[in-house]
Amino acid sequence: MGGTARGPTIGVFDSGFGGLTVLRELLPLIPGAHYVYLGDTARLPYGSKSRETIVRYAVSSARFLEERGAELLVVACNTATALALDELRAALTIPVIGVIAPGAEAAATCGGDAPPGDVLVLATQATVESHAYARACAALGLWAIEKACPLLVPLVEEGWIGEGQIGAARGTWDAGRGTWNAAMSAVTAEVLRIYLGEALRDAPRSRTLLLGCTHYPLLRPAIARTLDELGRSLRVIDSAQATARSVARALGVEGDGVAAGPGLATCEFFATDSVEKFERLGSRFLGRPVRGVQLVDLGG
């Protein structure tokens, strides 16, 4: 774990909260770093918007993090990676790592010696239309089927993420409302049945399911149940871990980060909209309390 007196400053950027699932993987792997995280919450979601708009938003967000001292930028947002990675690299002077190439690599290697088969990618409308995953998978010799799932982000942000987790995430809020919990889970399950049913009909030979949006890891248990119901056995992978490993490699701190413990990292959080909402929702994605979020105006 790098013998420097002071660890690197790593910028992590997302349109909102989802990128915190990537930060969550970075913290134990590179615990000596200082993290500056920006959620561009005043302009989210990116996934339903056009390339031109996404590029404009992503570049202004990334420049903010570079100005805050980031020595490396993690684009912890699939949509921004899919549509703006080249523009971000051109606009910044620091290294930029996205989530799509690491995700595709994880898909290619997750089965060990077993061939990965076709890869089914669930993602936002904009990510699907960019075909960034199909291209990244093809570069590794894999064929990808891409499926847009526009309702999954709102369902996650509403906290309708499956029976077990809703109770945990909402604390005592729904203690007396068992029936609503079950009904909310039923809605999410039905939406997943529709999306996965449509996608798997077009991808009968896929053996790997790649979660191409940083919101989707929170739906992992519900997705696993739906696959069971549909009688399909697919390896489910998300790019958060793979991206964190790419960052560690780029910084030359690969391998023994965990031994150093997760407690040393320091974090600054910035959001372009309500800091209260960021602290409340963000904690769910990071898996620990998010505190001291600072409001920033990017001129939106």
Added chain:
Amino acid sequence: MGGTARGPTIGVFDSGFGGLTVLRELLPLIPGAHYVYLGDTARLPYGSKSRETIVRYAVSSARFLEERGAELLVVACNTATALALDELRAALTIPVIGVIAPGAEAAATCGGDAPPGDVLVLATQATVESHAYARACAALGLWAIEKACPLLVPLVEEGWIGEGQIGAARGTWDAGRGTWNAAMSAVTAEVLRIYLGEALRDAPRSRTLLLGCTHYPLLRPAIARTLDELGRSLRVIDSAQATARSVARALGVEGDGVAAGPGLATCEFFATDSVEKFERLGSRFLGRPVRGVQLVDLGG
């Protein structure tokens, strides 16, 4: 219909497409007008964002329409009306009409001589938290129960708006997919059952349901079916018609607009994100083709 040689220029503003349901009511009522419509699609949705951000977005959007010659501004967005009406009136030199006061008036008078009972308002998170509807209803002697329904806007934008309408809106897209249509309708029905079930439990004496978001009129048939299922008989009203009548009154053209026919009005459309998407989704809200949309950059 106003004897002027040239009709007024009316600005209509929404965060996206929903305001087109208000324009749809304005066209036959004030057919001699020229309409300039702005959908701030690069920054939607407003309904999940903070007051400060909504005010900033609404004021910049409204100023654009004033610069384009609007002589009166219709804030055809419940969230912007709820959180930014005073700021809009302060920032502009032209009259500003929102959707909330007309909606509350419609709730107060829709039953004729029968008392309207309590009013149940369905709206976005931001509108509910502002309590703008409760205040507007209280001013008319009515008690309002406000219920946030964050998933309804994404469901409408996905086109999952009930069996009958999906087929109509999506044309041949789903002709061979009867089962998916039914499944999508089932999702929307279940979401409505959850929201309306929760709301009606808190509002046992309500007899009027006010649709406090301009997306919701597209769910009207599904909402009526859900109320039937729940065994509740409520008058369902939306503020689009009432708002159009307020505008006609303000312009002194009340009453005989319809006789002049809907064909004379001219419209210019502006959007801050993809014009293709605006034309595609917008036609569904306006009920007629939307063409010639122009892209505008408000600096977001």
